[in-house]
Amino acid sequence: MNKKKNLLRNDAFQSLIASVICILLGLLVGYIVLLVINPEGAGQAILAVLKNYLNFPSAPAAKKYLGGTLVSFAPLLMCSLSVLFAYKVGFFNIGAAGQYVVGAAAALYTAIAFEWNWVFCTIAAIVVGLIWGAIVGLFKAYCSVNEVISGIMLNWIGLYLTNSLLSQVKDPLTPYTYNLKDVNPSAKIPSLGLEQLFSNNQYVTIAIPMAVVMAILIWIMLDKSRIGYELKATGFNKNAAKYSGMNEKKNTIMTLAISGGLAGLGAAFQYLSGIEQWATTQTSVPGMGFNGIAAAFLGGLSPIGTIFSSYFIQHITNGGGYVDKMVYCSQISDFISAIIIYMCGFVFFFKLWLNRMLDKRDEKKGGNN
Amino acid sequence: MTILIQYTLIFAAILILVALGGCYSEHSGVINIGLEGIMVMGAFGGALVMQALDPGIPGILMIFVVMLVAIVFGMIYSLLLAVAAIHFRADQTLVGTAMNMLGTAASTVAVRAINSADDPNNVSSALSYGAQKAAFTKMIGSYELNLFIPITVVILIIANVVLYKTKFGLRLMACGEHPQAADSVGINVFVMRYAGVLISGALGGLGGIVYITTGVSEWKFEYGVAGFGFLALAVMIFGQWKPTRIALAALLFGLFRALSNVYIAFDVLTNLNIPGYMYNMMPYVVSLIVLAFTSKTSRAPKAEGIPYDKGLR
Numbered sequence: 251m252n253k254k255k256n257l258l259r260n261d262a263f264q265s266l267i268a269s270v271i272c273i274l275l276g277l278l279v280g281y282i283v284l285l286v287i288n289p290e291g292a293g294q295a296i297l298a299v300l301k302n303y304l305n306f307p308s309a310p311a312a313k314k315y316l317g318g319t320l321v322s323f324a325p326l327l328m329c330s331l332s333v334l335f336a337y338k339v340g341f342f343n344i345g346a347a348g349q350y351v352v353g354a355a356a357a358l359y360t361a362i363a364f365e366w367n368w369v370f371c372t373i374a375a376i377v378v379g380l381i382w383g384a385i386v387g388l389f390k391a392y393c394s395v396n397e398v399i400s401g402i403m404l405n406w407i408g409l410y411l412t413n414s415l416l417s418q419v420k421d422p423l424t425p426y427t428y429n430l431k432d433v434n435p436s437a438k439i440p441s442l443g444l445e446q447l448f449s450n451n452q453y454v455t456i457a458i459p460m461a462v463v464m465a466i467l468i469w470i471m472l473d474k475s476r477i478g479y480e481l482k483a484t485g486f487n488k489n490a491a492k493y494s495g496m497n498e499k500k501n502t503i504m505t506l507a508i509s510g511g512l513a514g515l516g517a518a519f520q521y522l523s524g525i526e527q528w529a530t531t532q533t534s535v536p537g538m539g540f541n542g543i544a545a546a547f548l549g550g551l552s553p554i555g556t557i558f559s560s561y562f563i564q565h566i567t568n569g570g571g572y573v574d575k576m577v578y579c580s581q582i583s584d585f586i587s588a589i590i591i592y593m594c595g596f597v598f599f600f601k602l603w604l605n606r607m608l609d610k611r612d613e614k615k616g617g618n619n
Numbered sequence: 620m621t622i623l624i625q626y627t628l629i630f631a632a633i634l635i636l637v638a639l640g641g642c643y644s645e646h647s648g649v650i651n652i653g654l655e656g657i658m659v660m661g662a663f664g665g666a667l668v669m670q671a672l673d674p675g676i677p678g679i680l681m682i683f684v685v686m687l688v689a690i691v692f693g694m695i696y697s698l699l700l701a702v703a704a705i706h707f708r709a710d711q712t713l714v715g716t717a718m719n720m721l722g723t724a725a726s727t728v729a730v731r732a733i734n735s736a737d738d739p740n741n742v743s744s745a746l747s748y749g750a751q752k753a754a755f756t757k758m759i760g761s762y763e764l765n766l767f768i769p770i771t772v773v774i775l776i777i778a779n780v781v782l783y784k785t786k787f788g789l790r791l792m793a794c795g796e797h798p799q800a801a802d803s804v805g806i807n808v809f810v811m812r813y814a815g816v817l818i819s820g821a822l823g824g825l826g827g828i829v830y831i832t833t834g835v836s837e838w839k840f841e842y843g844v845a846g847f848g849f850l851a852l853a854v855m856i857f858g859q860w861k862p863t864r865i866a867l868a869a870l871l872f873g874l875f876r877a878l879s880n881v882y883i884a885f886d887v888l889t890n891l892n893i894p895g896y897m898y899n900m901m902p903y904v905v906s907l908i909v910l911a912f913t914s915k916t917s918r919a920p921k922a923e924g925i926p927y928d929k930g931l932r
Binding site for chain 1 (some may be wrong): 650652699703707709710712713714716717718719720721723724725727728731732735739742744816826841843844845846849850853857894896897899900903904906907910911912914915917919
């Protein structure tokens with residue numbers, strides 16, 4: 251009994267329960283919507299979303315599509331780390347979406363126009379993302395501009411700049427940028443044999459393990475290092491941090507710059523894997539950064555938890571492609587993701603309520619003894 | 620030239636509607652990042668009923684019904700924010716972001732389901748309302764007046780009067796400035812915040828339907844409303860949360876937006892050789908710069924974004 255109480259009191263465990271409840275509610279609402287659209291195939295459709303690559307009966311095909319999910323999992327993980335890192339220091343980096351966009355511009359432009367090697371393209375993406383994040387930080391530190399608002403503005407500025415820059419390196423016949431495979435194969439992140447594990451899925455690269463390593467590094471940085479401690483202290487109480495000798499302006503800019511760099515790296519992972527070309531006619535900011543917000547909160551704002559939540563979000567996003575297109579549409583997984591992130595808003599209240607219940611129970615027990 | 624004025628005025632009208640919505644919500648103390656999603660939902664409801672109505676019915680009835688439905692859809696959708704932010708102390712930015720994602724996803728799923736229920740081969744996410752839309756405009760000489768422009772002017776005046784000259788408006792603003800003080804003199808902060816969010820839902824929903832019926836006769840819901848809700852947010856801040864200034868800011872931003880659509884028609888502008896994306900980008904750049912200069916002395920409601928906790932009184 252005592253043991254169980256301790257487990258329920260554990261914050262990490264509470265986060266886990268909360269996330270599982272969010273997911274279940276998201277799936278339930280998604281299922282109800284499917285039922286309303288067409289009751290006959292609803293069960294099958296929600297299973298198709300959940301099964302994703304397992305929809306393929308043959309093992310090699312399933313492995314190949316698992317690889318496909320993992321390819322986009324890597325950038326999503328980076329975006330959610332970007333959101334998480336800033337949030338731990340007290341900033342809501344909604345600008346991750348735009349930092350991802352300009353990262354894509356840098357990666358693809360240097361790859362196609364300058365024919366750089368993938369290492370330099372990746373660095374370019376990080377640096378540009380870093381700068382885009384630092385702008386938010388500068389505005390915050392020196393002009394007290396709310397980071398959410400400047401982030402939103404920079405998302406759109408980034409989108410229009412990226413569209414116009416990448417128009418110079420696009421295929422004249424389509425709105426898409428050139429395929430890296432045709433113009434500069436050296437810009438593609440290498441796979442070092444990793445693709446063989448996934449039935450030679452050509453898009454599987456070392457970006458996937460690199461993203462996981464980054465998650466662990468962020469965890470170490472935030473939880474085990476002096477700088478992480480300082481940053482978190484700044485987020486917890488800006489004035490207290492200032493009076494104990496920490497440079498809060500510098501910390502603000504640095505946090506948002508690192509956060510932007512992570513999102514930029516995410517873009518390099520996506521676009522330098524070759525799985526996607528940039529459509530220069532895009533009229534809205536790609537959802538990757540916003541999904542990053544979902545994954546960060548679903549992962550209980552822990553870098554390690556984020557690895558699992560990012561995978562889950564990407565898993566159902568890809569799974570949406572397998573519903574019966576004649577009856578339903580693939581956006582059902584966006585719908586489920588959106589419900590899940592909405593539910594994440596209630597986690598704080600849920601924990602409060604859970605702790606209050608536990609307190610009450612303990613009080614009762616105390617009285618009986 | 621007329622076309623530029625036409626576009627500027629209608630874009631400004633939409634921005635005024637949605638930004639006023641944001642203004643009411645923020646004055647009550649709730650940040651509404653979800654305006655984009657609310658617009659999509661209002662547009663969805665409005666377009667749905669437009670498609671169903673007979674184009675032959677009197678214009679005034681058409682406008683009334685479509686407005687009503689869009690407003691109701693926006694209000695119901697904004698309840699998602701109200702409940703989470705007011706009762707459950709949720710992070711308002713997080714909930715707003717979720718609502719933006721949900722608006723586009725839910726309307727796409729719904730429109731596609733409706734389309735393919737009518738015709739199994741129709742898997743598009745578009746609703747069309749070309750004939751019905753005629754009721755929204757009136758020709759005055761060679762100038763095509765969109766009736767939502769005068770409607771917006773009326774709403775703007777009402778919004779301004781309500782906010783500054785009525786008990787309700789002043790109480791609403793008190794809840795965004797210092798909810799504890801408001802509560803101590805007997806104002807129900809929760810009710811006021813609900814009112815603020817619901818008004819933003821109504822105006823956001825209305826703005827949504829006006830937006831998608833401007834210039835085009837069908838709308839693909841996959842595209843959401845292409846960032847217009849965020850632009851309205853910029854207008855609101857540029858207007859320093861004041862209805863009259865919001866109107867001026869909306870005219871300026873509306874002009875930029877209109878230029879991006881029609882600049883090719885002007886020799887002077889094409890000769891300047893400014894690429895089209897610059898016009899799209901300009902409102903965001905301008906508001907960022909203005910924010911940099913004004914944020915330190917910003918007139919933002921002081922308690923916005925902070926859940927009201929009676930225990931802190």
